[in-house]
Amino acid sequence: MSRLVLLLLLAAQPALAQGVGGRPSDRLDAPGAPTDRYLDSEEVRGVLHAANEAFFLCFREHARDRSGAGDVALTLTVTREGTPTAIDVEIGQSKPALKPCLEAAGAALDFGEHDGDPLEISYPLVFVVDRQGMRILDYPVVFTRPRPVRLPLLELPLDLTHAEVLLLERVLTVDAPPPQPKEPAPADAPAQPSPEPAAEPAAEP
Amino acid sequence: MPRRLLLGCLLAALLVSLPALAARRTLRYQIPQDALEGFTFESIRSVTTRVETPPTEAETYDFDGVLDRMRSVQTRTTGRMERLVGRVFRDGSLGVVARLVDVQASLDRGQGPAPLDVDVLEGKSLSMRILPSGELLDSFGWTHFAGAGRGADLVSELFTQSILRLPFMVPKTGSVPSTFRMRLPLDPMVQRELTWSLAYTAATPPADCRGACIAMDYTGTIAELSHDKHPARRTVLAGDAQVTGTLVLAGNKRLHRHDWSITWTRSLRTEREDGSLRGALAQDVTIEGHLAAEGR
Numbered sequence: 001m002s003r004l005v006l007l008l009l010l011a012a013q014p015a016l017a018q019g020v021g022g023r024p025s026d027r028l029d030a031p032g033a034p035t036d037r038y039l040d041s042e043e044v045r046g047v048l049h050a051a052n053e054a055f056f057l058c059f060r061e062h063a064r065d066r067s068g069a070g071d072v073a074l075t076l077t078v079t080r081e082g083t084p085t086a087i088d089v090e091i092g093q094s095k096p097a098l099k100p101c102l103e104a105a106g107a108a109l110d111f112g113e114h115d116g117d118p119l120e121i122s123y124p125l126v127f128v129v130d131r132q133g134m135r136i137l138d139y140p141v142v143f144t145r146p147r148p149v150r151l152p153l154l155e156l157p158l159d160l161t162h163a164e165v166l167l168l169e170r171v172l173t174v175d176a177p178p179p180q181p182k183e184p185a186p187a188d189a190p191a192q193p194s195p196e197p198a199a200e201p202a203a204e205p
Numbered sequence: 206m207p208r209r210l211l212l213g214c215l216l217a218a219l220l221v222s223l224p225a226l227a228a229r230r231t232l233r234y235q236i237p238q239d240a241l242e243g244f245t246f247e248s249i250r251s252v253t254t255r256v257e258t259p260p261t262e263a264e265t266y267d268f269d270g271v272l273d274r275m276r277s278v279q280t281r282t283t284g285r286m287e288r289l290v291g292r293v294f295r296d297g298s299l300g301v302v303a304r305l306v307d308v309q310a311s312l313d314r315g316q317g318p319a320p321l322d323v324d325v326l327e328g329k330s331l332s333m334r335i336l337p338s339g340e341l342l343d344s345f346g347w348t349h350f351a352g353a354g355r356g357a358d359l360v361s362e363l364f365t366q367s368i369l370r371l372p373f374m375v376p377k378t379g380s381v382p383s384t385f386r387m388r389l390p391l392d393p394m395v396q397r398e399l400t401w402s403l404a405y406t407a408a409t410p411p412a413d414c415r416g417a418c419i420a421m422d423y424t425g426t427i428a429e430l431s432h433d434k435h436p437a438r439r440t441v442l443a444g445d446a447q448v449t450g451t452l453v454l455a456g457n458k459r460l461h462r463h464d465w466s467i468t469w470t471r472s473l474r475t476e477r478e479d480g481s482l483r484g485a486l487a488q489d490v491t492i493e494g495h496l497a498a499e500g501r
Contacts, residue, residue, distance in 0.1 A: 034291030
């Protein structure tokens with residue numbers, strides 16, 4: 001009997017090796033997989049952390065005394081080719097020479113080509129000096145501008161304007177704030193015209 | 206050994222072996238693993254939208270003005286699809302990347318077709334993990350297509366129809382049924398759930414095949430029940446479609462041509478925080494699609 005069970009398990013072994021949900025590396029979007037054609041914040045973070053040495057050299061050269069070195073942030077846009085554009089460095093109170101150095105380090109980054117829209121990112125550069133010495137912290141968060149998915153189950157013409165989509169979203173899905181109680185108008189007051197319908201919602205959800 | 210344990214082991218072994226069994230079909234796609242495949246495509250969609258239950262919020266905004274632009278719209282999208290096998294998984298399934306290039310489109314609201322800007326679709330790709338039978342195990346990249354202004358509505362069928370699940374065997378006399386489910390993760394909060402029920406019959410191969418092709422007609426239905434579970438946009442989409450098509454495989458079992466027609470009747474209802482109905486729209490969608498292999 002035990003041989004029978006063993007045989008059954010051996011027959012199922014290739015599938016068992018796969019695991020019920022598969023390995024993380026079996027995901028189509030596993031970082032580095034050929035089927036992962038879109039850049040996500042985890043991959044961006046990996047590139048930035050790998051470049052910390054280049055950023056560190058700038059700080060060591062131009063902000064060794066740590067004056068204002070805590071308010072530095074790198075902002076850039078990753079093109080589809082994976083190259084950075086629109087590079088800007090906020091240097092706070094640091095020496096002005098730090099900015100071009102960090103911009104050059106940012107320009108040398110390579111995120112790899114991807115199929116997504118250009119991605120705007122912002123990354124804080126935290127320079128610390130402690131008992132372990134001087135270094136740039138591997139900051140755990142890369143800030144990206146979210147592009148929300150709007151009304152994904154409703155088929156909409158592609159030429160609708162952003163304002164029209166927001167209006168649909170407001171009407172169909174976003175709960176409006178509760179109506180404010182109105183004070184009753186005086187009996188002798190002239191009739192008020194009805195308010196004009198808003199052409200565009202005031203804010204995104 | 207207790208009989209129950211033996212039975213449990215047997216069931217577990219059968220369950221985990223199902224993917225391997227599914228791969229042992231007599232009819233499979235041959236997707237080249239060392240070459241880029243190219244297809245030309247055309248998709249013509251007619252969409253009519255009407256309000257069934259207007260949300261009370263519609264009175265505050267110019268809802269009718271926007272609805273007028275959605276009432277009846279026809280689009281025609283053409284272009285090319287490039288397909289490449291990115292990886293082969295240990296269970297024999299393929300990780301395929303399908304990319305849209307040279308996409309052009311026009312839009313018609315009854316006053317004649319006008320060019321439609323579809324730059325947002327150019328170069329976008331979808332990754333699909335499929336068995337050689339065409340069974341879609343997983344897909345990734347929908348988030349970059351889905352939602353207003355991103356163009357998924359124009360092209361989503363092209364991806365799924367390029368790997369339409371094949372019947373178990375080539376139909377010769379009578380029909381061969383094929384029923385399957387398809388799950389498309391548009392967003393972490395939204396999955397489109399489609400149940401296809403098709404019957405394949407033998408068809409006459411097109412003349413350009415010189416008799417070496419396998420041609421199959423199919424007809425059937427698609428049922429959809431999808432939920433958007435995002436707390437800010439609770440939505441339920443229910444729909445039914447009639448589908449017909451002709452699928453032609455070349456002698457080497459590569460996709461040669463696929464023509465299809467789908468007629469959807471969809472009902473979309475949005476809900477308030479407490480689960481009550483907020484508004485309901487109905488959409489009738491007719492899709493005529495064509496995919497043809499290049500260079501063959």
